[in-house]
Amino acid sequence: MTNVLIHELLEQTQVLVTRLRAALRDVPGDAASALLTRATIDQADKPRMVLTGQYSSGKSSLIKALTDGAVQPDIDADIATGEVTEYEWDGAVVLVDTPGVQSGLRRHDELAMDAIGNADFILFVVTVNLFDDASRDFLRRLANGLQMHGQMIVVITQTSKRSAADGVREQAVQDALGTVTFNLPIVEVDSVDYMRGLEGGKNADAFRQRSRIDDLRATINRVSAERGGLARLRQPLHLVRQLCDEAQGLFAQDDTSRAALALLTSQARAISQRRFMLDQSFARVDAEFKRDCLVDVVGFVDTASTLPDDEAQARTVLEAAEARLIESLERHATEFAERINQLAGSEFDTLSEELLEIGESNRLDLLLRPSGAVSLDAPDQVRADTSATSSQAGAAIAVDWQKIGDLIKRGQGWWGAGDGLKQASGSLGHKLVKDVGHTFGYKFKPWQALKIADKIGKAAKVGGFVISAGTAGYEVWKNEREARAAQIQSERQRSALVTEIMGHADKIASDARRELAAIIDPPLNKLLDEIRASQDQILNTESTRTSAAGELQEIATEADRLLSLSADVAPAQGEGDTVE
Structure with a gap:
């Protein structure tokens, strides 16, 4: 097996937290103490x-x-x-x-x-x-x-x-x-x-x-x-990665490196936090969608279970009830999609504001006009000072500060920061919101796509699988015991019909979660990869190469690996399929 399973995540995360605390324990200063305080995992919420x-x-x-x-x-x-x-x-x-x-x-x-x-x-x-x-x-x-x-x-x-x-x-x-x-x-x-x-x-x-x-x-x-449980279990790994990013600044030996690492860390933290908040909000609207569907499904089943004796009249009542059900379920799905659109727009608006603030930081000027030994062969590159702390021989590695500065500033344009996402046509944020809106927009008709009229109608039709209406069902009640048995059977059938329909509601919600992730995860992950590549470039210079900093990089790399593997979950099987 290549995937990280839920039973492994907490244990492996705890190992990384222990290593992280050991790396920070002997670092003086309030900043290190604050990171140590945050480097804990809540053990109370185990599945x-x-x-x-x-x-x-x-x-x-x-x-x-x-x-x-x-x-x-x-x-x-x-x-x-x-x-x-x-x-x-x-x-x-x-x-x-x-x-x-x-x-x-x-x-x-x-x-x-x-x-x-x-x-x-x-x-x-x-x-x-x-x-x-x-x-x-x-x-x-x-x-x-x-x-x-x-x-x-x-x-x-x-x-x-x-x-x-x-x-x-x-x-x-x-x-x-x-x-x-x-x-x-x-x-x-x-x-x-x-x-x-x-x-x-x-x-x-x-x-x-x-x-x-x-x-x-x-x-x-x-x-x-x-069900969203895996996302909750992965959150401590995101915390470990974030703390590693923040802690690396403690080991930087010059103001330029510290400023760059702080800004890049702020970008990565903003992106990860918005994604986490979106997932948490999705869980709430998911639960509301299922709750609203259940109310109408139970109402439909109650109607389907108490039909008139006359078969033609019963069929008319059932068809009308089914039409009302489909209409209400589509309405709930539309509201569900609208909430997802609102959540995505809100979180990306917040992200754009955060990235704008980061891009306008005074510390960015230090990156674009750094002090140090400037290479005449590459004017935009600076060679870090290799005195004092470096224990390794060889030439210093050049850091492209201009490229890193552009990455921080480019985040604004990618997200339309400062102009609002709706006005920033062509920006990454605008495209994401547009893609979410397209997926969860006017074409979001999941109940119609499932042909609920065929599937549920067959299950609930008079004299069929679930419903035995009127005298057809009651003629066999010869005595109280038989009547009670028939009542129990009717209750079982009603419950099965609710499950039949609500199973589709669960699938709609789980599909929506996957579709949302398929839209937002690739561009967010690409942006995070670029940010972390820039962090690694800074941290791989001679001046920041200490044993503690190296340990932090190894912890961060392992956290990234676990996050990648635990996110690689196969799509759900088709309706009614099994795992063999």
């Missing part, structure tokens, strides 16, 4: 991943495999275990092992549900024997009744024991959910094979590949990215 399912479904073995054997749950005590047990996964994720449910022990079910209520992710674990009535009902309760489908992954264990034709297990999960087109992410694994692979030997790679535990990790990563 909680709850494993649930029936007893003897392989939850404990799965925990052992996910943690590469670092955690050794009591695998033989599944049904007897009456406690919720928490394990640290590389110090970054809390794995929560719950008692097996539907075992006839009410206390076990209550403990599992309490843990699920605090979950960020849910691994619903079943064996290759798949679903009986109890496990099917529990899956529906979580995914449909509690509407937790957006944070669930179905993990089918012990897959090496029994093969299945393509699509059979995926269909079994969909049948258990009771949906027509919507399905949960599904990964088929074998924990025993994975642990055998860890033992080594000539077949180690084959065992590991066959186990598909790495596929499960990648799926967890993708779900985290779609």
Whole structure:
């Protein structure tokens, strides 16, 4: 696996923070002390991943495999275990092992549900024997009744024991959910094979590949990215990178280097902060969009579940309700898109103001008219003073201060700073806002694109998959017990239909997050790369080459690598697809 997964991020970030603090600890002055104070990671907000399912479904073995054997749950005590047990996964994720449910022990079910209520992710674990009535009902309760489908992954264990034709297990999960087109992410694994692979030997790679535990990790990563959790876990890495930038100025030996590093650091910090704020704001409008959709979806399902006895009249009522639903969902999508446009414009306006202030700094004059030994061969280049601190021989490396100064000033023009983004046609900021507006503008009709009338109509039509209306549904109620059973079935069907539609809402939101990132990340990353290349050019001069400064550069480089790898998350599978 090449991607950095969520369970690795916090641990590796903490290693970098420890190195950063060690590099700064012996540096005198208030500036270093202030950086040390900021070089901490909040440990309180670790994602909680709850494993649930029936007893003897392989939850404990799965925990052992996910943690590469670092955690050794009591695998033989599944049904007897009456406690919720928490394990640290590389110090970054809390794995929560719950008692097996539907075992006839009410206390076990209550403990599992309490843990699920605090979950960020849910691994619903079943064996290759798949679903009986109890496990099917529990899956529906979580995914449909509690509407937790957006944070669930179905993990089918012990897959090496029994093969299945393509699509059979995926269909079994969909049948258990009771949906027509919507399905949960599904990964088929074998924990025993994975642990055998860890033992080594000539077949180690084959065992590991066959186990598909790495596929499960990648799926967890993708779900985290779609829900915004991965961005929150990456934020401490951005902090480490920012602190490295700021700390490098402490080791610069001349005013020109210090001024340049300070301005470049301010640029990088402004860009990173605006991107983070945009992501945080997106999470809020994402939640509002889903909340608004859910209200109308439930209203539609209520109507579809209480249709008149007459089939023709029922169909008329249903079609009118569906038309109102589509209209309201499109309205919510339009409002969602408008909020994204507003957020992007606001954040880029703020960024333009910040870059304008940086570009107008008095310190920029020092860069463009530096003191020092000017090379006659290259008038715009200055050779840094190599006396005093340099411990290495050889000629000094020339720094192109004019180019660095232009980079700082050019940031204004790129963003239309000072003129407002709307008036700065052709600037980078204007183009980004325009691209966001184009993507989330008048063409943003995601519900129509999904042909909801076909998919949902088929699911809800009279006498079809979900709805049994009027006398067709009530004639079988011969007694109170049958009536109660029919009522329960109706409630299950209603919940499944809500999941059917809200699954599309989740996909729209996750697609919107990816599309927004695809627009803004490439140009922002390119700008950051240019800024950091200029920083490296300054820091690679003889005058700033100290062991502490070198350590900071190594920390910054590693932070960049982790940020790059953790951002490289594969796009979501198509609707109803599985990870194989």
